[in-house]
Amino acid sequence: MRYIFVIFSLVFLTFSAGLAQVDTLGADSTLLNIAPPAPISNLTVYDKANDHGHALILEWKPSPDDAAGKNTVMMYEIYRSESPDGPFENIGSVPSGNSRYDNIGILEKEARDYIPDNTDLYYRVDAVTINPEIRTSSEIFGPVRSYSNWFHRGRVPVLFAVLIFGGLMMYFVSVARKGAELYVRPLAGIAAVDDAIGRATExxxxxxxxxxxxxxxxxxxxxxxxxLSRVAKQVAEYQTQLIVPCYDPIVMTVAQEVVKSSYLDAGHPDAYNDDMVFYITTNQFAYVAAVNGIMMRELPATNVYMGKFYAESLILAETGAVAGSIQIAGTDEVGQLPFFIVACDYTLIGEELYAASAYLGREPLMLGSLKAQDYAKAAVIILSILGIIAANFGWTAFTNIFKVLD
Amino acid sequence: MKRQIPIFLVFVFGVFMVFQYFSPHEASEWIYKFLMDWIYIIGIFAMALGIWSLIHVSYDKIKHKRHDWGYSVVTLAALFTMMFFGITGFNENGEWGFYFMTQEGLTNPMFRNFFNHILVPIETTMFSLLAFFIASAAYRAFRARNVLATMLLVSALIVMLRFNPYFGDTFGFYMNKTAAWLLNVPNMAAKRAILIGIGLGMVGTALKVILGIERGYMGKG
Structure with a gap:
């Protein structure tokens, strides 16, 4: 009985395979009878704007056979040549339904996708059916050239903003130079640095x-x-110990110079030692482990965190709090600010980090630039309010002025 | 002269960096990439200085038997062990040797074992400490000491409990809506205000550095 079942199964499978073969042959014969599709129309090719060159954009009106219900066009193949007479090389394809192709070349001359700048190029787009041999070519478009642009026109608003801001800065710096009194809002975090250094000394x-x-x-x-330069100067004057463990070797080299110069300025070059500023590692959590170890062993009176911080911010600040240190932090990393605010005694929020140097120095030049920042902020607030009004009333002409392109 | 030359170099390269932002030209991009390559070159030399600094500080601690000098012994032992296994290994023919310029060391089983079974678990442990520190920081932050702190506490509770499946459809729906509003309106407004300030501060500081007003990085703050 079992053998009969096996024989029947084999016969059934053989018969099914035969039917499938017949089906495929039928489909093949249908493929051979497809009518050639209508070609695409209105092919235009132009240089990609605001780029380093070696790029062209193709746009066209799709074939009338690339539409709902017809669907005989499966894709469009793009061909390029340096002569209208050919030979044309296939450089890419897009599925049916598309009417644009970005021909972005590679900068290296040896690469296959390299597109030479300032050279006449000719393009053709083929509407291809399910049978790749049945296709219709468009008219040849050309000559067209790609160019490298010297100026990014999409960044004009940024240029204006930088020029206005630079002008404001120059104006306030000159005002400060003439001896005008410029008020700077007290920064509690920076004011606390003096007390913290005094505490450490005591x-x-x-x-x-x-x-x-x-x-x-x-x-x-x-x-x-x-x-750091200000802190080191004061530390040198008070003859307190300073520890600067670094994450990045370049930062360490610069920090060593900064601290050395500060000790020199304070009149205590002999008190400087290269081992005050040392490198640990460029591994995030290994660095955290080492700094936490220093905190728990040395029990510093004050911890100052200034710069870029990521996930390690809370681990460092909480360990510092456990060690009983006064902690002052400042970062422009918005995601880490809440952690510092919670775990530290004083926190410089965002731009206060940049303002700190001007506040510490009290030099007219620095204060002038700070004043320019305040006026720029006022301008941003006014423009934001105007932008909200314009967006709500659909005045796109106003909002488009500030549009920046990549 | 010792100060003028660096200030001049900073001015020239700073102005170029501003220029290249507005100029996508191939020549501008080429110079930009060329300058960026110098960061790697400087970085490699600085790394040598960094490793020397680590060795020097650790050796000094061991030599003078300073407090907890044993940790420095572990640091140096780990550094040299990893260095040794990182530059030795077996090539395609199974021959053992020193490989300074090729990657054989990275496939050294000892190097990989130390990396995968010692360094990675230690790093993971350090990172997982964050969870406990968040709990202790949250305890401190969410104490209802005054009106503002109470508002923070209530907002935080809503945001944290929004995904709680036991609230049911109606209550859960309103919790979700309130949390989304808290995150997208007051939270986003505050974040954007800080970000605009940071942006202006960055441009201001960059201009000050380019124009030589800010010289703190040279020890002249």
């Missing part, structure tokens, strides 16, 4: 300065260097 404990996880090219790290 307790005979060190000050721990953390520059964060930022690299030397980050603005927050640069701002932190300025604050």
């Amino acid at each position: 307790m005979g404990r060190p000050i721990l300065y953390i520059l964060g996880l930022g690299t030397a090219d980050m603005i927050s790290t640069i701002a932190s260097f300025t604050i």
